[in-house]
Amino acid sequence: MSYFTTACMVRQSKLLVVFMAALFGITTLTNNITDYTAYAEYIGRIISMSDTIGNDSRRYRAISSPLFHHRFYWALITLEIIFTCSFIVGTYQLYRNLAAPHGEFHAAKKFSIIGFITAIFAYQTFYIIILNEWFDLEYSKQANAFKWAQTHIQYMFFGIIYLLAAKDT
16 A cells, blocks of 8 residues: 555554554653652542532532542553553554555554543543542632543544544555
């Protein structure tokens, strides 16, 4: 396959979308692990509802256990490790199959799909459903990760839709 055909450009753009998701995962993991204390404290403040405003009637939801805060944060980090590794493998698989027949290139998408679905699950479940809807993340006086999570969920949805919908024959 020539590298300057439309089909090859579509394939290369899909590779780039997955590669950018892998870079996001790598930088997010690096931040979460190298500055663990700051991020764990942030998660703890949200779960304990100690810096949210206007939610007195919902304070019964707060969980003040530091052990729970750390376990919650490590569950999120574990999902980030899974989707980051999936994106890295997916990037490699797509790169290796850029010039392969359609069926082989399509089969090479499986790790990228796992990465996108895991990332969507992690951010939708942990940030939007649990932290925002249950623990009122959106009402935090400090840094508010609600918009951050929404932005990344949107990118992951765009990525999986583009990966699967655009024709790459």
